[in-house]
Amino acid sequence: MADNLPNTPMLDELEKGKWPSFVKEIKMAAKHGPMAADLLGQLEQSYNEKIGHWKHGGIVGVMGYGGGVIGRYSDLPQKFPNISHFHTMRINQPAGWFYTTKALRSICDIWEKRGSGLTNMHGSTGDIILLGTTTDQLEPTFTDLQGIDFDIGGSGSDLRTPSCCCGMARCEWACYDTMALTYDLTMHYQDELHRPAFPYKFKFKMSGCPNDCVASIARADMSIIGTWRDEIQVDQDAVREYADRGLDIQSDVISNCPSKCMEWDGKELHIDNSFCVRCMHCINVMPKALRPGKDRGATILIGSKAPIIEGAFLSSVLFPFIKIEPPYDMIKDTVDKMWDVWCEEGKNRERIGEFIQRVGLGNFLDAIEIDPVPEMVAHPRENPYVFYEEYYEED
Amino acid sequence: MADNLPNTPMLDELEKGKWPSFVKEIKMAAKHGPMAADLLGQLEQSYNEKIGHWKHGGIVGVMGYGGGVIGRYSDLPQKFPNISHFHTMRINQPAGWFYTTKALRSICDIWEKRGSGLTNMHGSTGDIILLGTTTDQLEPTFTDLQGIDFDIGGSGSDLRTPSCCCGMARCEWACYDTMALTYDLTMHYQDELHRPAFPYKFKFKMSGCPNDCVASIARADMSIIGTWRDEIQVDQDAVREYADRGLDIQSDVISNCPSKCMEWDGKELHIDNSFCVRCMHCINVMPKALRPGKDRGATILIGSKAPIIEGAFLSSVLFPFIKIEPPYDMIKDTVDKMWDVWCEEGKNRERIGEFIQRVGLGNFLDAIEIDPVPEMVAHPRENPYVFYEEYYEED
Amino acid sequence: MAEAMQERRTDYGPPHYEQFLPPIIKENYGKWKYHEVLKPGVMVHVSETDAKLYTVRAASGRLISIDKIRMFCDLADKYCDGYFRFTSRHNVEFLLSKQDNIEPLIADLAKIGHPIGGIGNAITSIVHTQGWVHCHSAATDASGLVKCVMDDLFEYFVETKLPGKLRIALACCLNMCGAVHCSDIAILGVHRRPPRVDHSTLRKMCEIPNVVASCPTAAVRPATVDGNPSVEVLEENCMFCANCYTVCPSMPLNDPLNDGVSIWIGGKVSNARHEPMFSKLAIPFIPNNPPRWPEVTTAIRNLVELWANNARKYERMGEWINRIGWPKFFKMSGIEFQKEHIDDFKHAGLTFKRSTHLTF
């Protein structure tokens, strides 16, 4: 086996150490065909030269779909012919990244036959990434995937594959069913996911509570984060138990509360819920004693993205609180309106967050017919440059 | 007397009420000549019509000076001929706005003879404002002022009249001698004050401590604010006395400390001075017990201004701490360098704060030969758009 | 003439402050140890030498006649050995070395209509500007509106019953000569009608490229009008900053039907407790209603009282709102949150709420 592997003294260094080694993985994959071996060779050369050896991607894909495949070509095709094409396919993961071994084995079987045998489980948007195949294998791979009911994910200026935290499946704090919403939106927007027609990419991410375990507030054009609007549920006995077992409630819990709305007299924990900002800290520290309230839903925020080109954004509040219940009409209506305005007036390669900042949040709200509320801003404007829209004229 | 006054039912309403009435003042001034009466008439008309009646200012002044006079003409000269010219003169106030009655009476005498008899004590930059005279009286007024040693202040694109809090004259917290520095800088920069040669205006304001009683951090291109770098002086007996007399040290003092660096055990007040941000709060509340440290000086900040046109700025730190001692060479050297760069490269009507933001604080520091220190920023950059200045080339 | 110029003194600067300091200050300069507020408007500073300096602070409307200055001089001669001062907010301060003179001075001040106050947790004079009294740019009057507001808030000047200091400022146009941008409450004159171009004078009075360049939103464009070079304004791009008017008299924005004031709150300058903060928009627009601007005075009184009744001791307006959050402030004040409150200038995105830290 090792015989067909190139000489890679640099990469071999990365087989050492206690963290799982991707070099070992590539070497394992090399058993299934020559692509991984060539990848190893080219990567060794990159390590020696401190530069990548991939050409700028070309447009490749499967019929009827505008995205989901990232074209990739080696710039050393003579030397590494087996990776002269080395495209990746983005496969829409099941919500919450739960699998049966059966399903995964089927994917492995397909990829053994059709590709390099290498994957990313998962890509940072959330897809299953099948790493490296040739143009002629794209369509057959897709045919095989159809057989096991896995569909292609997003790429290019389309809706990207939505993702979510495990939510109600494995977490006591989920304020709405993240996986159900993710599945529903994914199915509802199949066309937008597969056929790029937006000014630029658009991402949904759903987290069940403000801990935001899918980093939605930093990485999604629409971030749907669970929260509640009534009172934190407190089990005073359990609080005392934490205290008895050595938790310093004053310094570990209360002094870390950002809204300073808690008091502890050694016996009872008092929370002034009208000031609580639902940060989760107290609940995180005492999961047996505290739980989110019962009137649950989500805060919907918009616009986050990486820095290119206006600088990075965090999502900002659009709906302070809404109930999240099928068929999710409120969300879909809003999304449809947002996309209409953005598709109509957005510039090429302008994310929706950038678009909103360019046209002004107030104007954007007008366009999508949502009333401004103070929860949308950290504070009102500081500069006096108001575009008053009307003026009186003399008769 | 009242006979020569116009009929002003609107303005007369403003003679009522307990706050001193400027209408009464204008009426008093009308005794000395017809200007104030016409002002009253025109103002009444403005009140009726809800619009001002002044033309855009013209350039007038005294010989040899480029600033200090604001030209002003009525747009109703037929109706109010006595204010067809109504220029103001800005007179450089003495540091700290202290006067002898003798000096003030002399000013009054001059203004009785030469102008409307109306003043602002003071303008919001700090000058004595002599409100309203004609072009032909400007030069004679200045001649009279020479006789009593009062000089003209700034206007236009020049150094504006510096101002300061009363500092050591009447305040226990002054960390440097604000009045001495103000006087010295004013005398040193007479040419810059009187002959506009900058891209735009430039203001100095000096406050003796972080309470900033001349609002320098919001209103001066260079803000010189007293502070200390050693430890707050604590008189524990006096602290206990405050407590005994009913001050709740925990809630009134400690819980308001922004750096959370104080403790009070009912007997001793402990301050971790290495975390104290010199906000003054504890000292403000207990002036008998606490005093600024002994190693005193100032923080120098640059760039604040009103919103036109980039939005309002607050000054930001240039020197975290320097000693303020005559002949103030460090300050003057820095000012000279700053002005050189700004005059060379600043655009017309670009305040120095706007200039710094346009060229980048780092580049500005390079130009004035000051090393960057972390105290200059609230936090390092968040965006990855770094202008690395050099790169290696292959041999 | 050349000779005359030679003799003529220039650049001699202001008189040295030392000659204006009363003896007690000269002797104790830099030696003050602490101070105490004795009653509203009166404080004493105690020196390391044990000397005591009493300050009586009297209100001033700032726009004062030479007659009034002379009256102040009379009082200073009578009670203060011929010295007195003004403050950075335009009040008058009498500096006494004899405690017995305090009450007679206050009585004399009352006679000439000048109440004392403004020290400690009080409202002090309103920093303000020229308005219709002297400026071509004003969207409202300054002195008159200040008078109305202070008449209305008078009790808060003469008593010290507020949680902390409350600083009000007024500027009659966006140039903000009152530097109102960091005030607990700012009253700001605003224009709301785009400049109306006087094509007949523009060519003579203004340089067209300068005018075009002056507009931050590129709303001003060169145009030919009646065969003559001039400019036109894209009205929907105008944000009423008046920068074009500042560089070109032929583009006035003043307009009786559309001028008025906006109210901004929560700014501060001092470093005490919270760092300095800008004021934020509370009420986008109130029409001018001279001579007493009742809508403005009511709005401001409501803001002051809302704060006074709800803030903790020492909490400035902005610190209080920071603690409770703006949504609560809007609910409590009854002010309607509108599109205008949402920033849409350069740093707008940074003012959006970028977390789920919300209260319900």
Add this chain to the structure above:
Amino acid sequence: MAEAMQERRTDYGPPHYEQFLPPIIKENYGKWKYHEVLKPGVMVHVSETDAKLYTVRAASGRLISIDKIRMFCDLADKYCDGYFRFTSRHNVEFLLSKQDNIEPLIADLAKIGHPIGGIGNAITSIVHTQGWVHCHSAATDASGLVKCVMDDLFEYFVETKLPGKLRIALACCLNMCGAVHCSDIAILGVHRRPPRVDHSTLRKMCEIPNVVASCPTAAVRPATVDGNPSVEVLEENCMFCANCYTVCPSMPLNDPLNDGVSIWIGGKVSNARHEPMFSKLAIPFIPNNPPRWPEVTTAIRNLVELWANNARKYERMGEWINRIGWPKFFKMSGIEFQKEHIDDFKHAGLTFKRSTHLTF
């Protein structure tokens, strides 16, 4: 062909998640009551029905072969009834209903080289990107650098001895596919040499107006080179964002001598305690030094340990620095504060220190 297309399924979407949930989850879906961390890498969730679900979290390098997936499947079949999941940070989670299976599973995982950990106050896997393994834009490798850093910080994955969670992320270029901008520690690949224009291909491969428009600093200008239309780069205006390269392959920035990484710190995503924060620049540049990037691993270890030794319990990196202030951080870390640390992009002014709140 048309017919074939008809039969071909499209837009059927991902499989429904329900079929992938183990029975214990289906039964207790939405009923979880609380959880406890039993030991590093192992936690239990307790349901209102009293059911207990044990989670064993194993490290993954994310770039895994189908062989490894099959090994995971074998273990899941053996211990978890054929179910398992991946996390949002690419670790593998085995979901057990039988507590007894925990230790055997862990032992089997160890055999295939997958340690357990990352739960609680630990460092978990590094979110990262493609690097030299698959992307044309990379200024550094991703998988390799991640391996080096995690090897070095291994103890913090397998133990829970940190004050709070610490999230590291890596992106190999400014596109930031790892969305590293809100991480406790971010490793960001940076180019530092302006694009080199390949004039011979540019005209064919790129639309010149698009390329010119793509540059946020207007550093790219149309030019005629050897008689052909092309573009030129004003090098001093270039800030290495690579936006021009993204739209035009003929403008590569990759350069072995000048590419490397920068280190950013203090960001966070969760709303716990402090609102989400962006990461800030700590170390402007470290050259690539494969295969083990020792300068990077040392720098990161120093940062982690500085924080671990000084932060209070629950204080994330950024919360700790907020408390002590950046000047103290620079002093304690020994990192030199340089011009590069000072923002000079759009909101630069807002990052300046606009108060006298300083410590000495």
